[in-house]
Amino acid sequence: MGNAIFAGIDLGGTNAKVALFDDQLHQIGEKRAPSRATESADIILENLAALLTGLLKETGTDPEDLMALGIGVPGLMDVQAGISHYLANFPQWRDVPVVQWFENRLHIPVVLDNDVRMNTYGEWSEGAAKGVQNAILLTLGTGVGAGIILEGKMLYGTTDSAGELGHMSINANGRPCNCGNIGCWERYVSATGLIQTTQEAIAKAPTSVLAEWQAEGQPLTGKMVSLAYDEGDAVAHEVMNQTGEWLGVGLVSIINVFNPERIIIGGGMAAAGKRIMTPAQKYIDAHALAQPLAAAKIVPAALGDRAGMVGAAVRGRAKWAKNNAS
Numbered sequence: 001m002g003n004a005i006f007a008g009i010d011l012g013g014t015n016a017k018v019a020l021f022d023d024q025l026h027q028i029g030e031k032r033a034p035s036r037a038t039e040s041a042d043i044i045l046e047n048l049a050a051l052l053t054g055l056l057k058e059t060g061t062d063p064e065d066l067m068a069l070g071i072g073v074p075g076l077m078d079v080q081a082g083i084s085h086y087l088a089n090f091p092q093w094r095d096v097p098v099v100q101w102f103e104n105r106l107h108i109p110v111v112l113d114n115d116v117r118m119n120t121y122g123e124w125s126e127g128a129a130k131g132v133q134n135a136i137l138l139t140l141g142t143g144v145g146a147g148i149i150l151e152g153k154m155l156y157g158t159t160d161s162a163g164e165l166g167h168m169s170i171n172a173n174g175r176p177c178n179c180g181n182i183g184c185w186e187r188y189v190s191a192t193g194l195i196q197t198t199q200e201a202i203a204k205a206p207t208s209v210l211a212e213w214q215a216e217g218q219p220l221t222g223k224m225v226s227l228a229y230d231e232g233d234a235v236a237h238e239v240m241n242q243t244g245e246w247l248g249v250g251l252v253s254i255i256n257v258f259n260p261e262r263i264i265i266g267g268g269m270a271a272a273g274k275r276i277m278t279p280a281q282k283y284i285d286a287h288a289l290a291q292p293l294a295a296a297k298i299v300p301a302a303l304g305d306r307a308g309m310v311g312a313a314v315r316g317r318a319k320w321a322k323n324n325a326s
Contacts, residue, residue, distance in 0.1 A: 120147025
């Protein structure tokens with residue numbers, strides 16, 4: 001036997017990613033492929049297994065050295081049982097025994113968890129939350145995901161559903177959400193929310209450069225709003241200020257309720273940077289409770305889209321270590 005190697009898989013709606021790490025969590029290599037989300041669960045799992053096998057070959061890693069595997073997937077699951085119940089955008093995926101499938105195949109310990117929690121474990125172990133006992137990771141993408149670390153422990157809740165901060169309502173008469181609630185935070189601060197805010201603003205101000213771009217047939221994106229903002233477009237400024245303020249509203253609640261030392265902002269929307277963080281911070285400074293506000297630091301995520309693979313490997317390594325300690 002050579003060195004102990006750990007694998008982390010991150011299954012997303014579009015792409016699947018796998019990486020290998022040594023026991024110090026230095027990355028040895030990674031490989032990506034389409035997720036094949038519309039196929040049967042068995043084909044998706046075979047695809048992930050082939051991705052892992054291919055990476056072992058490419059990196060010249062002896063399969064005997066692979067000690068454990070962690071897998072992060074979105075959606076509803078039973079973490080203890082290792083079963084993924086439901087994945088949005090994966091029509092044929094229901095109650096899939098992911099851990100059992102991989103343990104039968106690989107004969108090593110396997111851990112399953114929510115993709116955002118795996119991201120959080122990654123940032124906690126090797127990124128922006130390293131050494132911190134109270135931290136919250138927010139991923140602002142098409143929706144809003146969150147991982148919550150309190151007093152050195154990840155929060156799971158009764159049904160492994162803790163962390164749905166995107167579904168805090170910030171407006172009782174606001175936008176309807178697919179979850180059945182009204183005015184959910186993610187309807188305002190996600191990329192989807194930003195585009196809706198932009199479209200509403202353009203409807204009122206057709207002179208905006210954004211309206212011109214849209215008229216030329218360009219689909220609106222967060223990146224375009226940032227470009228227009230940098231060109232001094234008034235509508236883009238209004239949209240970013242409004243989105244930043246809504247971000248601040250939710251962050252005030254998070255600071256007051258959880259009293260974190262660090263809040264880490266990741267996901268595609270994080271690219272807007274100061275354009276939304278400046279108005280957010282202004283709102284927070286004016287409205288959060290003084291004591292928790294003074295202790296909370298808001299920082300960008302450090303690991304980018306590698307966080308999920310890092311976190312998955314961390315969890316796999318922890319299960320392997322626990323098994324070996326007993």
